[in-house]
Amino acid sequence: MKKLFKSTPIYPDKALAIIRIAVGLLLAYHGMEVFDRATMQSYLTWDTFKSGAGEFLVYLGKSSEFISGVLLTLGLFTRLGGLIAAGTLGYITFFVGEGRFWYQDQHPFMFVLFGVLFFFTGPGAWSVDGLLKRN
16 A cells, blocks of 8 residues: 555556557557558548558558557567657647647547657567567
């Protein structure tokens, strides 16, 4: 009970790792749409992606979500995975979603914040980065 009211962290490396793995799995799950042609084609009906580079942007975005999700889940190149996630979801928030992160498009913006978090904190426990550092 005393730990609940203290300002010292409780298992910070393990807590960070659990959050990193959960966020990574969610990103990878959303990015798996890159393997579903019908879903990818449905994005091309959005006004934002009707231009000449629309198909490239849709595939780049979903591939980036998938890759950053895998990197974060494994804790491999965690800072790079965080940057990819923050950049991709930042584009979605501010260009596709027109920057309405305070009332409509909070979901992508939360991934931006998590990406920035993992860029600054690293992977925490249970990561390939940690295994590589030890060796």
